[in-house]
Amino acid sequence: MTLSSYSDVFSINHERQYEEDIHVGDLVRTGPNLHPHFEVVAVHGDKAWVRNLQNGTDHLAMLSRCRKINGQPPEG
Numbered sequence: 515m516t517l518s519s520y521s522d523v524f525s526i527n528h529e530r531q532y533e534e535d536i537h538v539g540d541l542v543r544t545g546p547n548l549h550p551h552f553e554v555v556a557v558h559g560d561k562a563w564v565r566n567l568q569n570g571t572d573h574l575a576m577l578s579r580c581r582k583i584n585g586q587p588p589e590g
Contacts (some may be wrong), residue, residue: 517540518542519526536554536575536580536582538554538557540553540580541583542554542580544579552564552566552573552575553578560576560577561573561575562574562576562580
């Protein structure tokens with residue numbers, strides 16, 4: 515038996531539909547969610563190391579799922 519994620523079950527697409535350069539220091543959110551907010555700590559390849567601004571926990575996120583929230587319009 516294969517366990518499915520909620521994204522698979524409800525057909526939720528977390529990928530950005532536009533190009534955006536994500537850099538260290540950017541404030542981002544992931545997927546279509548408005549919260550939590552993260553600060554980008556490092557970028558390597560197609561992944562970002564991000565830190566939750568509310569509780570300080572660190573996570574890895576796919577760059578294609580990160581969206582800038584620091585007032586910068588999407589590039590492109």
